[in-house]
Amino acid sequence: MYDDLKPADFEATALMAVEACAKAGTTAERAQLLAEAGLLGVLAPDDCGGLGLSMRFGVPIASAAGKGLLAYPLIETMVLARALAGVAPDMATALCEGSVIASIAWAGFGDDGVVGRAPLAHEAAQVLVFLADGRAVLVATDDQVSVDAAPEFDLDVPEATLRLSAPPQGIVLSAALVATLKAEAQFLRTAVVLGSVSACLGLASDYAQDRVQFGKLLSANQALRHRMSRDAVVAETLRSGLARALTAPREGAGMARDALWCWAAQAGPSVAESAIQVLGGMGFTWDVPLHRHLRRMRALAHQGAARERLDEIADAVLGSTDNEWYGDIADAR
Amino acid sequence: MTPTAPADAFTPGAYAARARAWLHDNLTDALRTDRALSEPASLAERVAFEAEMHKAGLAGITWPKAYGGHGLTLREHLEANREIGRAPVPNSVNSIGKELAGPIIMAVGTPAQQAEYLPEILNMQTIWCQGFSEPGAGSDLAALRTKAEATADGWRVNGQKIWTSGASKSQRCLLLARTGSVQDRHRGLVMFAVPMDSPGVSVREIRSIDGARSFCEVFFSDVIVDEANMLGTPDEGWAAATRVLSIERATNRMYRPWRFQSELEHLVAVCRSDKAAYAVLKSHARELAEIRTEIELLKGHVETLVDSLLAGEEIGPRGSFPKFFWSEAHQRFTRLAFDIVSRFAPGVDGPLRDVQARMQEAYLSSRAETIYAGTTEIQLDIIANRILHLKKVA
Structure with missing residues (x-):
């Protein structure tokens, strides 16, 4: 049905929608703008009002959201709409239509009564809460839940903490659906980081080519040129890493995705820090949006549990090898 | 060596498996780069091994069949290189021939030059070295001074090259010289295929920090080079070379990420064989994971560029991304690996000593x-x- 669509087609649409969202007054208005552009349901099947497209189409949308600091739980909506389609199609449809705002509490388990890192949960009607057994429950933010706005580190998609007064009740997602949802979110987070990295590099290079110090442009100084070149390598590495991870590499799709995410979670914020340095005193001000990108990427790193994923990669590295050239060395641990 | 199958017998899907099987049967202990303390293979053995690699379809993969290549695409080249990287295969002693001189000759050589030079690169009869850098012209190559003057006998070449890897083992030098003065910079540069046994060519080995003696200085003293050995016209050869270099920077030794991963797997496997070494390894778990992520991202750089080239796109300056990334990432890895193996107990031997020597080197x-x-x-x-496109002036 959508065979003629290309991922790049969504980039321009997404950038325009994100720009429009920046001028919208409320989260509900942003939901409508994003839904009208067809962005919320891009991954969800068409019988739920989605487009049924692959992650390759989700990435440019998430990247545009990062670039424009979209104030909406976009990643959560996109992956939830797909996950819920076979379980609760009406809810999936409502998410695609933007009539229900939902979030995901990325930290903690509902079994413990407190979960956190739920972007914009204080404005969400539904929040997905993970359980210790691998499943998850979509709970309504009504009487059984109190939502505390966490200290607002991420200014654009602030996180909230949820306190559950009873074991979570609601639509249940199986452990398999949850695993897929988490994997899809890793791709989208990486794409948001790529968008932020591009924006930060753009702000730095524009400023450096305008600001004159010691009688010459900042961009005439090799130290700053090389700093920005290194930041450009980060952007290109994220781009090529996404391209590879999305084409189901022959060797280890999981490793390709997780390694990319772990690296993005470290390298992305470093580009924002670098851009702040290029802008000097201006970079340190509230009005220049570099700190918002930095906050956004740092929050995402924790939502995506980058450090924990890196520990998992460490376990894999320290494990036995499938490289037959080294398979015959005796294991004495 | 076991008999080799003709490359024609390979189908793209089976390419990696065939490459793996061939390496398993033919990579001897003496050739393996992870046996640092064993007697290394001789030059003749390495040359013979590489010639067999080519026959087996693991080299010259993208070269046209007319020049002795296998007439396949970068896709098969990538498939083979994954396997070459995965195994402890020594770097080619003729990488300048295969990855630099060959593509340049294909781009600007005459049909006669192509027929003469190209097949001998792949069958390892002719090993090439690269005569570009000079004592006063390293990164700033356009400052080179080696002079080529047209005479009745041919071109008379005078000058000095340095950092010429493998010159003492080479039969031919891909020489860059200038027809005019140093002030001409990029103008008037001319490229030759100089026989290394020409009268007036002398080579002096330089010992490098790893103790190896593969770097050389090459001196050209009134060396007469036949017009037939000029590659392209003056200017044209250099223009072609810069185009080729931008692609080669992106595609040469394509096996790197898989080789780095294999080095890491070697280190881990050996450390797992010894409780004390494993304890050391484990204390660096997070740093090792960071190295592993970088290796994975390097695969992304390599595979993305292969996709671009297969789609007919120009690589241009984008070749700088993988070059920058792999070289810094590998240095981070070797620094970490050095620290790990340096913490092994005194007097270790066997595989522990092998990996220690390999990582120190x-x-x-x-x-x-x-x-x-x-x-x-x-x-x-x-x-x-x-x-x-950062501006330097307003």
């Missing part, structure tokens, strides 16, 4: 990686100038 030799083929600083300049 890798740590030292990797210092060259951010210098050759355009230093890190040159790569960053290329990105600033030609990708970010």
